[in-house]
Amino acid sequence: MDNRKAKDLELINTYLDHEMNDQDLLDFAERLSQEENLKEDLADIMQVRSQLRKLPMKKPPQNYILTRSMAQEVRKPNLLERFFPIFRTAAVFACIAFVLTFILPLSSISSSTKTEPMLAKKSVEIDLIDKSDEANSEKVVTPEVFSEESVNPLADSELMVQAFPSKGVRGGNPKLEYLTNAERMIPDDRSPVSTPEISSQPISGEAAQKEIQNLINGVSESQTTGSAETIIRLVSIGILAVSLFWIAITLIKRRQWA
Amino acid sequence: MKEKMETDESKLIKGAIQGNLNAFNQLVMIYQTAVYNTALRIVYDEDRANDLAQTAFISAWQHMDSFKGDSFKPWILRITINACYDELRRQRRHPSVPLEPVSTEDDEENEDVHWLMDPSPQPSQTTETNEMIQAVENCLNRLPFDYRSVLLLIDVQELDYQEASEVLDKPLGTVKSRLFRARQKMRDCLKEKGELFSSEDRYFDRKDEQDNG
Numbered sequence: 001m002d003n004r005k006a007k008d009l010e011l012i013n014t015y016l017d018h019e020m021n022d023q024d025l026l027d028f029a030e031r032l033s034q035e036e037n038l039k040e041d042l043a044d045i046m047q048v049r050s051q052l053r054k055l056p057m058k059k060p061p062q063n064y065i066l067t068r069s070m071a072q073e074v075r076k077p078n079l080l081e082r083f084f085p086i087f088r089t090a091a092v093f094a095c096i097a098f099v100l101t102f103i104l105p106l107s108s109i110s111s112s113t114k115t116e117p118m119l120a121k122k123s124v125e126i127d128l129i130d131k132s133d134e135a136n137s138e139k140v141v142t143p144e145v146f147s148e149e150s151v152n153p154l155a156d157s158e159l160m161v162q163a164f165p166s167k168g169v170r171g172g173n174p175k176l177e178y179l180t181n182a183e184r185m186i187p188d189d190r191s192p193v194s195t196p197e198i199s200s201q202p203i204s205g206e207a208a209q210k211e212i213q214n215l216i217n218g219v220s221e222s223q224t225t226g227s228a229e230t231i232i233r234l235v236s237i238g239i240l241a242v243s244l245f246w247i248a249i250t251l252i253k254r255r256q257w258a
Numbered sequence: 259m260k261e262k263m264e265t266d267e268s269k270l271i272k273g274a275i276q277g278n279l280n281a282f283n284q285l286v287m288i289y290q291t292a293v294y295n296t297a298l299r300i301v302y303d304e305d306r307a308n309d310l311a312q313t314a315f316i317s318a319w320q321h322m323d324s325f326k327g328d329s330f331k332p333w334i335l336r337i338t339i340n341a342c343y344d345e346l347r348r349q350r351r352h353p354s355v356p357l358e359p360v361s362t363e364d365d366e367e368n369e370d371v372h373w374l375m376d377p378s379p380q381p382s383q384t385t386e387t388n389e390m391i392q393a394v395e396n397c398l399n400r401l402p403f404d405y406r407s408v409l410l411l412i413d414v415q416e417l418d419y420q421e422a423s424e425v426l427d428k429p430l431g432t433v434k435s436r437l438f439r440a441r442q443k444m445r446d447c448l449k450e451k452g453e454l455f456s457s458e459d460r461y462f463d464r465k466d467e468q469d470n471g
Contacts, residue, residue: 006438013438017412017419048444051394052413060294061308064315065283074320078277254280 012042016049080250091243097236101229271330274322282322285330286315292331292415293338299410300342302399310345314338327424332417336425339407346403390453397447405440412437 014020015028032039076082267288273281293314298307314337325333398406411422412433423433 009438009442010434013434013441019419044445044449045441048441048448049413051390051448052398052409052444053416055299055391055394055414057291057295058298060290060311061304062312063287064290064293064312065286066279066315066319068279070316071279071282071319074316075277075322077279081277081279253278 008038008041009045012038012045015042016045080246080253083246084250087243087246090239091247094236094239094243097232098240101233101236104229267330268328271325274319275325277322279319282319285334289331289334290315293334296335296338296410296415297342299395299398299414300339300403300406301345306345310338310341314341317341329421331415332421332425335411335415335417336427339411339425343403343407393448393451393453394444397444397451400447401440401443405436405443408433408436409440409444413441 011020011024011028015025020028032042071077267285270281270285274285290311294307294311297310297314298304301307301310314334317337318334321337327333398409401409407426408422411417411425412419417425419430419433419437422437423430426433428436
């Protein structure tokens with residue numbers, strides 16, 4: 001009897017859950033029309049099921065959405081999210097670096113304005129040195145042909161007197177006058193370090209070479225500064241581009257699900 | 259419409275697997291009521307159900323990589339039921355006996371009216387529907403855990419046999435037999451409480467409806 005009851009119950013449940021095949025369904029329908037008990041059992045189970053489905057769903061007292069920190073505690077974020085803070089910081093630093101390359105040269109511009117006249121003066125010096133050798137050999141310098149190229153600061157005083165008949169500045173000698181004029185020809189050449197060298201000391205060939213070397217070093221130094229700036233700019237632009245790309249992709253991916 | 263929802267859900271699942279928190283949180287918003295209510299019907303304690311629901315979602319996020327399937331609901335319900343089962347086991351091992359609150363100052367029993375108050379609804383508030391719901395919940399609570407979980411999945415959350423079998427990690431036959439027995443027990447319980455209409459009552463009830471209609 002119990003076995004029969006259990007079998008009936010199984011049939012009822014199978015029927016209710018639409019798991020019955022066509023033949024079983026026909027048999028079950030036939031039995032239902034004949035057996036009152038089976039009909040009653042079916043009605044009971046249907047009622048139980050409907051009551052269970054009617055159970056009200058209570059609203060959760062809170063939302064269970066995870067915050068970013070909660071999520072990161074339990075699971076490593078994906079590659080985009082993992083590197084997002086790094087690229088965000090990198091973008092900020094790259095921006096700062098890029099802007100600084102435009103602001104910082106102000107100081108280097110002022111230093112470069114100092115170097116430029118000095119370079120001009122140095123070039124004159126070199127010319128003077130070269131020409132002095134020629135003047136020494138020819139021993140003929142005329143005031144008519146006086147020019148920057150023909151200046152010979154190393155000529156002896158007699159020659160200088162011939163070349164510069166002036167009595168000199170404030171009663172000084174012609175050489176001093178020449179040097180003063182030479183200085184005036186070069187703007188901003190007021191450096192106390194470099195001027196006496198030109199004026200008072202004769203420059204030997206070796207020293208001249210040294211001066212040239214220093215000059216070249218100065219030029220290359222300024223070139224290096226310029227190229228460093230360019231490199232910094234390029235690097236910061238590169239970093240900025242990559243960072244912005246990464247940030248954009250991450251934000252787009254985030255927005256896709258928002 | 260259903261297909262569109264499924265497509266949306268698949269997209270959200272894909273996003274959540276890839277680690278997109280927003281996608282996962284959308285799934286949370288869709289299923290949090292089902293999860294909370296399943297937990298509530300198993301542990302019968304709102305606070306614990308709340309904690310369990312949160313735990314279930316955290317666990318789901320943690321193991322999102324291992325998700326394989328099309329539907330999120332059976333998976334999250336499985337996690338919820340497992341969490342509830344662990345909780346019930348823990349409770350059985352370390353039963354927390356409800357203590358009468360004792361005032362800390364004089365170690366005397368607290369005679370606060372709040373403590374003595376009956377948490378059940380007042381007779382005036384109780385309606386017929388409430389009685390029925392209470393009876394169903396009561397009967398459900400009396401069921402063994404295995405029967406209750408099957409009944410909750412199939413009759414309350416409306417999963418099919420196959421999904422319930424996957425959720426509970428039990429063979430289909432076991433799920434079916436548990437469900438039949440669970441329904442039978444529910445029927446007996448409700449009959450005992452007088453909450454199930456007899457066939458005659460049902461007949462008169464239907465007739466009244468027809469006459470009124």
